[in-house]
Amino acid sequence: MTTGSTPTDEPSTPEGFPARTTKALLDEVAGGPGRGRRFFAWLCGIHDCGKATPAFQQMDETGARAVRQAGLTWMSTGQQRWRHDRAGGRLIQDVLRRVGWHDDQISWIWPLVAGHHGRFPSSGELIEPVRARGHLHGKGPAWRRIQSAIVDIFTHQLGFDSLQDVQPVQVPSRADQLHLSGLVVMADWIASDERYFPGLDDLRDVSLEASRTRAAGAWEKLGLRGGWGRLGVPGVKAFDDRFGHGPRPSQVMVMDAARQMAGPGLVIVEAPMGEGKTKAALMAAEILAARFRADGVFVGMPTQATSDPIFSQVRTWAGKVSPGLESQVALLHGKRRFNQEWQELLAEGGENPDDLYGTVDEDALYGMSSFDADETPERRAPAEWFLGSKRGLLTPLVVGTIDQLLFAATRTKHVMLRMAGLAGKVVILDEVHAADVYMSQFLLEGLRWLGQARVPVVLLSATLPPAQRRALIDAYLAGASSREDPPPLDLPAPGGYPNVTAIWLGNAGPRTLVDHCSSWREDLNVRVEVLPESPKTTSQPRTGTHADVVELLADRLKDGGCALVIRNTVDRAQDTYRALRAHFGNDVSLLHGRLHAAHRADRTEIALAQLGPSTAPRPRTILVATQLAEQSFDVDADILITDLAPIDLLLQRIGRLHRHDGVPRPARVREPCVIVTGFGLPHKSAPWILPASEAIYGRYLLLRTAAFVYEADKQYWKIPSQVPALVAAVYGEQSVVPEAWAEAEQAAFAEWDEKQRARAKSAEKFLLTRFKEHENKTLEGLHYAETKGTEEIVHAIVRDGEPSVEVVIVHEADGGYTSWTGRRLGINGEVPVPLVDEVLGGTVRLPTKLTKAAESDLQPLEGWRQHPWLRYSLALKLDAQGQVSLNGFIVRYDEDLGLVIDESR
Known part of the structure; x- marks a missing residue:
């Protein structure tokens, strides 16, 4: 494989789909340049060979009669069923063995056939039900001859001299097998779409030449294209x-x-x-x-x-x-629907975004989407099939x-x-x-x-x-x-x-x-300060520690400036916002994950503008946020107040401080400063740490981070040059806490280590490959214990959380409903086309403690049942007081605070 390492600024040369790496892989497997294309066509063509069995043929009475008249017979199997994908796995095994293929080649080919509906079975699952006595797969020499003939004739039609000539020269890796399997499924879904391939009732119309003509026309309509194609290696x-x-x-x-x-x-x-x-x-x-x-x-x-x-x-x-x-x-x-740039891109491509993303059962319709395929090849958006x-x-x-x-x-x-x-x-x-x-x-x-x-x-x-x-x-x-x-x-x-x-x-x-190498910027000398808390002050959310934050910012922002306050929980952020708002008024804003989609998008845009780089003095601004402000959030704060977090995340938050050069800063905040809170002052033992923070991050890393924060109190960290050393120390194996904390650190480590091992272990049952099976050669049995569920459930699985649900806020009014903005909907919640974005803008995610209640108590409005976007959306119907009772909690949406969860009294 050539590396093409000579620097050049040649433009790219677009090519078709798939990538050149895939084409090269197919050529290597098939035995040489040019053979890969035909071999892949054979893989795609034989994937449905399992339909040449009584199990499938008896599904249609007219077709079954024709097959019987041709001399192929079977006994009725009653309610016994056998999937054609698994039947195909067995059939292709039998046929390839009869013509002398090597076992190692057969063993990776049959799972691609048996798994083309999304699951790779074990070899034991290729055995038809016992009571069927062979009549699902086809019993007797006549069935074996016709099954072999179908594969053989198709093989010759593609231009191979014989079925032996198809045999690959290499066994690809399991990852490459999975890759090829995905492309076979992709081809199957395209070919099963009657918009591109309308059915043929007359067998005289079926030929390889006609199929190629149909395929060329379908490909043009699909408009599928690759990426940049051939690239020259770019120079500096x-x-x-x-x-x-x-x-x-x-x-x-x-x-x-x-x-x-x-x-x-x-x-x-x-x-x-x-x-x-x-x-x-x-x-x-x-x-x-x-x-x-x-x-x-x-x-x-x-x-x-x-x-x-x-x-x-x-x-x-x-x-x-x-x-x-x-x-x-x-x-x-x-x-993505709420991303304006994406919406404009789709509109340029001629789509109606309301029709694009309906949930479809792939087993029933092969994942076909529901919009018009009358497209020109030169689209101004990704091909609709990809969507x-x-x-x-x-x-x-x-x-x-x-x-x-x-x-x-x-x-x-x-x-x-x-x-x-x-x-x-x-x-x-x-x-x-x-x-x-x-x-x-x-x-x-x-x-x-x-x-x-x-x-x-x-x-x-x-x-x-x-x-x-x-x-x-x-x-x-x-x-x-x-x-x-x-x-x-x-x-x-x-x-x-x-x-x-x-x-x-x-x-x-x-x-x-x-x-x-060296960073392009000189180190920032960031002053570190501790604002201690205690259980007593934390139990007084309207005064307590929030009063300390108000007092501190009142002093530091006396002459203006921009402050960022990061809290570890939504409830704590809301309480802090209330306290600051009472003192600073409209200078304070709030951003967290329990804002509905429209508010969150608007506030994010405003925050990026208010706290962005500027060569003119910026008005006084205070943003209270959760961890949303921790990652890839390009704001520039003059001063940062943050709850204690593990050192790497704490340093990420510090990265929002004095982020840009040339920004005018008032004298009191001219020096970058981080104030760390959410934990107490140590006396003769380890400090108290906010329980909510411990629940999120664990006490061990917080305790070790606190040691470095205390050591730096009223002193400085050099950012970024000290970053690697700080992270390595906190995550290292050596003790870094004061001697008086040693016992607490050991206890915290034991708990943390046990949880780490348990959490790693709990992920194993969902991983694609079982432990000690990474050296397996084929995809057989990959779905031995499939992870089932919606994308929401899978999201919860990979994020290690309880499944959470999103709901759409509507208000009950005069026997009907309004959107979150108060715009009137139909009597059953029907949404006029101009209001679709507005209604969906009221989407908000509930905390996980309300998931089960939401799934059992909430449902789409009757008028949403046929809507492509809203038919699966749960409606959170707020009453005249703007609230609803759910699982013993009062849930309401506040225009300033976002979703508020209060315990019922």
């Missing part, structure tokens, strides 16, 4: 062309690392907040794609909110890589949440579509330090499969604990070497910060490249 000048300015030293370092890699591998970039990691990653992706024949990118962000701004950035970059490609970038998360259920990752250029990758590591139906969507791309994952021990199990499993599929991966983080960095590397290398355990690797530690670590698997084993 390309950075300026893409982003309008030259690269910083850390960005040059990352690009150089991508150029020096001798094979596809893993690149880990650790750099300070605001260093420009995303731009460096996009350029690295461009280089890796050019060198290793990838045809697109997936950018995974930690949250939906952080995905939206990156979507804009990726679109701009893609248009510079290949003009027009910016319109082919897909946004993939549950709230249907479970297909988003197949779009060549995708921005979404990291959950899309985590889902690909779960044992769920149609997981092969996710792998097919990731293969052939460069994968970029941002903020990977945010993955806790539970989420990390899915991240590590995903990296195993990506490593085995030779997918280049770029991971971004402000900094990583050494153990986490090594775990990520080991997972990728284990996958790349198709081993349970990674090959031995002497990995040097990064010598500075920012830094880059690149690893790949060479002919002689793992290869590494580790480099570092």
Whole structure:
């Protein structure tokens, strides 16, 4: 495989779907250049061979009569059923064995046939029910002859000399098998769509030539296209062309690392907040794609909110890589409807967004979406086919949440579509330090499969604990070497910060490249202060600690300035907002996850504008937020007040301080300062820590972080140069707390370690591969215990949380309903087209403690039953007082506070 390492700024050459890596894989498996295309056509064509059985033929009375008249018979099996996908797995096994295929080739082919409806069965599941006595599969030599003939005739029609001539020369890796399986399913779904392939009633109309003509016409209507196609390896000048300015030293370092890699591998970039990691990653992706024949990118962000701004950035970059490609970038998360840029892109493509995303049962209709296919090939949006259920990752250029990758590591139906969507791309994952021990199990499993599929991966983080960095590397290398355990690797530690670590698997084993450079900005000397709390003050939410925050900000913002207050829970943020609002009035705003979609989008936009970079003095502004302000939130605060959090997350929050140069700052906040609260002063023992914070993060890491905060009280941290050392110390194995805390630290560690092990263990049952089965050669039995449920349930699984539900707020009024804004709906809740966005803007997520009650007590309004967007939406019907009782709680929506949950009295 050529690396194409000569720097060039040649434009890209668009190609068709799929990526060149996939085409090369098929050629390698099939035995040489040009053979892969025909072999893939054969794979797709034989996937439904199981329909040549009585089990399927008897489903239609007219067809069954014709088959019997042709001399094929079977006995009635009553209620016995046998799926045609499993029947096909057995049939193709039998046929291929009879013509002398090698067992190792048969063993990976049959699961692709038996699993084309989304689940890979075990070989034992290919045995028809006992009481059917062979009459479901076809009993006797006549059935065997006709089944062999169907496969044989089809094989000759494709141009093969014989069925033996089809036999591959290589057994692809399991990741490649999963990739090919996904493409077979994709082809099946397309061919099953009668809008593109209307049925033929006359067998005389069936021929290979006619099929090719039909396929060409369908392909033109579908408008499916690849990504950028053939790329030249971009030189340093390309950075300026893409982003309008030259690269910083850390960005040059990352690009150089991508150029020096001798094979596809893993690149880990650790750099300070605001260093420009995303731009460096996009350029690295461009280089890796050019060198290793990838045809697109997936950018995974930690949250939906952080995905939206990156979507804009990726679109701009893609248009510079290949003009027009910016319109082919897909946004993939549950709230994309509320992204204005995405909506405008769809409107340019001619779609009615109301019709795009209906939930469809793939077993019934193969996931077909419901809108008009009368399209021209040159669309101004990703092809409509990509926008249907479970297909988003197949779009060549995708921005979404990291959950899309985590889902690909779960044992769920149609997981092969996710792998097919990731293969052939460069994968970029941002903020990977945010993955806790539970989420990390899915991240590590995903990296195993990506490593085995030779997918280049770029991971971004402000900094990583050494153990986490090594775990990520080991997972990728284990996958790349198709081993349970990674090959031995002497990995040097990064010598500075920012830094880059690149690893790949060479002919002689793992290869590494580790480099570092200076940050483009000088260190910020951030003053650290402690604002202590105690159980007594915390129990007085209207006064207590919030009064201390009011007093402190009244002093620091006397001459103006912008403050950011980050609380660890929504309830605490709401209480703080109340206290600050009473003193500062309209200068205070609130942002958290229990705002409905419209309010959250508006307030996020306002916050980014108010606290953004400016060369003119900014008006006094106080933003109270939850962890939403922790990741990829580009605000610049003059002063930060934050609840105690583990050191890496605390440093992320500090990254919002004095983020931009040239911003005028009042004298009292000219020095960057973080005030840490949510814990008490130590006396002769370890400090009290806010119970809600311990419930989220655990006492162990908070206690160790508190030790460093106390040590720095009224002193300074140098940011970013001290970041790696602080993170390594808190996450290290040596004790870092005062001697008086030692016993408390040991107890906290024992509890934390037990929970970490338990949480890691609890993830195992959902992972795509069982422990000690990573060296298996085929996909047989992959779905031995399928993870079932809606995407909401799977989301809860990969995030280690109880499933939560979203509801749509409506108000009961005069025997009917209004939207959250007070606009009148139909008597049964019918929504006029102009009000659809407004109604959906009232979508809010309930806390998990209300999930069961919501699922049992709430339902869609009657007038929503036929609406493509609202038919599955639960209505939260607020009464004349603006509230509703749910599971012993009073739930209400406050225009300032958002969703408020009060206990019933």
